[in-house]
Amino acid sequence: MPKRDAILEAATRVFLAHGYEGASMDLVAKESGAARRTVYNQFESKEALFSAAVERVWRDFPVVGIAADKEALGDPAVGLSRLGRAVVEFWEPPVAVAFLRMVISEGMRFPDLPRNFFEAGKAPAMRALIDYLQQINENGSLDIPDAELAARQFLGLLNEPLLWLRVVGVGEPPSSAECQRVVEEAVMMMMARYGSSG
Structure with a gap:
């Protein structure tokens, strides 16, 4: 409408x-x-x-469809790369970072604010990421005993170098080359940690 x-x-x-x-x-x-x-x-x-x-801010986050992507399920490096780029691109616009900053700054006075922000947006995206990791664990592509922990680790590998300094207002937004490098490194670390030994 x-x-x-x-x-x-x-x-x-x-x-x-x-x-x-x-x-x-x-x-x-x-x-x-x-x-x-x-x-x-x-x-x-x-x-x-x-x-x-x-x-509305979260609605275009493409992570939710990843668990149904056959190529991503067959090749975790492809799936993780797509997920990584989606996360990085989601936080690229200043409005997304500004919204997160506002939620954090006003969260003490309005405790429902962070809860609503999480439940309306991040929770569905996190569930989709966990579901994807569980599926690639079940099909033997990777050996991931704790999909929730692995999901948080993956997001941390992306958000720590690319997002949090922007949230606190330090430094310039990363270049596209830097974003790509961070995604590639995050995927390599996940593959190295959870690659099936068998």
């Missing part, structure tokens, strides 16, 4: 500009050009609007 999408786009700008506490349904209505009643008809509360905005 175009109107809903326009409201969510405006809501994202309002949350990033004013923070969660400073954002309001009225500000979103004004920013989107929609009637106040229209915003309330679409979203029953600011919390519901925030959750929907988070889902």
